[in-house]
Amino acid sequence: MxxxxxxxxxxxxxxxxxxxxxxxxxxxxxxxxxxxxxxxxxxxxxxxxxxxxxxxxxxxxxxxxxxxxxxxxxxxxxxxRSEAGCVLGLDIGVHKILAIVADLRGTVLATRRTAVGPDHSPAERIADARTLARRTLRSAALGVTDVRATGVATTGVVSASGTVTVSGRLPDWAGTDLVAAFMKPFGAPVVVGNDCSLAAVGEQWQGVARGHQDVIYIHVGHRIAAGILLDGRLRAGRNGAAGEIGVLRSSGWHTAPGRLLEHWDSAEGVFRAVHAGDHRAEQALADFTTDLAQGVAAMVLTVDPEQVVIGGGISLAGELLLAPLRNRLSDLCLFPVEVAASSLGDEAAALGGVRLALNTVEQELFRVPGVN
CATH class of the missing domain: 1.10.10.10 (Winged helix-like DNA-binding domain superfamily/Winged helix DNA-binding domain)
Incomplete structure (x- = not known):
């Protein structure tokens, strides 16, 4: 009381x-x-x-x-009045920036994206993200003054203060303070997290992990990385690096995507070749699944989750990837674990940003100064 x-x-x-x-x-x-x-x-x-x-x-x-x-x-x-303001979710990646605007109940009002490249400087990438955010707000007939909070997902390790500390795919991105980059232009609180971690949040909120409390999200694309939810809460670790086992070269995650695509232009090309009965493609996908399973099994044995969600471009293989992955995990793990494909696709991380922004709004809405 x-x-x-x-x-x-x-x-x-x-x-x-x-x-x-x-x-x-x-x-x-x-x-x-x-x-x-x-x-x-x-x-x-x-x-x-x-x-x-x-x-x-x-x-x-x-x-x-x-x-x-x-x-x-x-x-x-x-x-x-859920229309009394809005929240903004951003996913700032190597090849794309995605923006989602939602009302204060989380109903999505507008979504826009733009392509970027690995050669963009941090200043250019931030400028593109700000421009896209403003355009997305306008698409929803809103403006900067309507934003109550912003959630930003990005590649790399992110500190608790919202600064990128390590970025293997964008070395110049390390040291970027994303709270400072978006708080002043949008005049609202900013929360920042690793894209895989926020994708886990998005999947639990709106996707295939809804109703699950202990979840591992695995991004399988140009890189392999993971995000972890325990007891329904995001677990980023002391330095924000939880789930980054892909940096262990001995895990196989470090080189697996490159080896899978060594003889094909894209993941879709590999999948088409497998469907066509190409034995080399079948073996490449089998080798990739073996490497993927080693890292996933290590995480499953450590965390003991209810569910593993597979996202990223290579997850589009569907059961071509998931069926053998389940079989391999059943051999490596002590207990069965549910394995499911992402239902949110490349919007998962931005939606996770929306969810964290809503959490921030809710904390402020129901805070009573002098009590909490």
Whole structure:
């Protein structure tokens, strides 16, 4: 129980926070339903609602014109205004930047992407990301002042303060402070994470990992890397490097993608060759799966997850990759583990950024100064 002492303004903020949380968690509520949900007196709820309406967070819902006619005055209904702001999710990679704008309930309003190259300087990459973000906001009929928080996913190891500390694929990217890069232009809090880690968050929120608490996300593309969720929470480690076993050359992850594509222009080319019965392609994919399974098994034996999600371009092989991977893991691991393909594709990391941005907004919405 919160002790508000004799401070009426603090008690008012506590009550408003309780009412706002109840409305945030529901579609619409009447005053009677709010009283029940918050265990607060009716007149107190009425005052809290009036304050939230004035602040622009809540509004009264007009009765449906085609709804059933009621005897007497209908109960007033209220809703949280998810359009009172928005969040921005960015995935800044080696070859692309993806931006997603969502309302304050997480409904996606606009998505845009642009191509970049490994030769882009950090300043150019950041400028392209800012430009894309503004264009995506405009696509949703929003502006910079509507942004309440930004979540940024990026390649490399990211510190708790939001600075890229190690970037094997973009060496010049190391040292980039992404919080500073996006906080001032968009005037809102910024949270930053490794792209694989945020892809794990995205898959748990909106994708194939929904309902699972212990998840390993494996990105399988030009590189192999991993993100980890335990007890439903992202685990980045002390330095933000959890899951980066691809740097161990002995694991096979370091060179596996290059060896798979040695005789083909793309992963799709390998898959077509396998479907056509090309024995060399079949062997290349089998060797790749063996290398992949060694690293995945090491992580499974360490973390003991409910599910392994395979994402990235090579995951498009589907059961050509997943079926032999499951078989290999059954030989290497103590217990069976579910293996599934990503359902979000290359939007997983940006959606993870949206989710972390929403977490930041929620913390601020329901924070009561002097209490939490």
């Amino acid at each position: 919160i002790n508000t002492g004799s401070d009426p303004s603090l008690l008012r903020r506590v009550n408003q926070s309780a009412v706002l949380r109840a409305l945030y968690d529901a579609e619409e509520l009447t005053l009677t339903e709010l009283v029940k949900a918050t265990a607060v007196a009716r007149n107190t709820v009425e005052n809290a609602v009036a304050g939230l309406v004035e602040q622009g967070w809540v509004e009264e819902v007009a009765p449906a014109a085609d709804g059933p006619r009621q005897v007497g005055r209908p109960a007033k209904r209220y809703r949280f």
